[in-house]
Amino acid sequence: MQRTFRITVDGRSYNVVVEDLTAPAQPGAPQPASAPAASVVPAAAPSAAAPAPAAASPVAVLEGGGAGAEVAPLAGVVVAIDAHVGQAVKPGDRIATIEAMKMKTFVLAKNSGTVTTIAVKPNDSVETGQVLMTLG
Structure with a gap:
């Protein structure tokens, strides 16, 4: 049947x-x-046309960030910046905290150097790969 x-x-x-x-x-x-x-x-094809590919977002320009850039490992909201301009950091030092889906993730430095700029502040939304800070 x-x-x-x-x-x-x-x-x-x-x-x-x-x-x-x-x-x-x-x-x-x-x-x-x-x-x-x-x-x-x-079933019958939907009458709406397929959506156009999304244009490159401003975040895409920030991804990777070049040498010395420390980037967000996931999308979320910045809870805290744990380093300040002029601070020396080494790989493994906590530099920021990001919350995603009620889970806090510590962002650890991948490079060593001195923090030269901080590109985000607490309560900022970030995308995966967005530059958080740069090290010189």
Whole structure:
């Protein structure tokens, strides 16, 4: 016995035909020799055009930041800046704290040097790869 269902995934509707393999075969009913057990057929195409690719955000320009840049390892909100301009840091020193999904993550320096600039402040939202500070 086959049944048809309509499901929606990420805003797109699909008509799905499912065959119940546990139901006893009806006598005299033709059985397809090699029909698939289930098939997915897209429903009517949405009338809206596909979204255009996103333009490069200003954050993309900041990603990587060049030599001496310490960047955010994840997207979130800056809770604290744990270093100040003029402070010498070495790899592994805590330089900032970022909160994402109610979890605080300590950002540790990857390079050694002296903090020359700080690009963010507490309560700023940051994206992955955004420059937090630079070391000279």
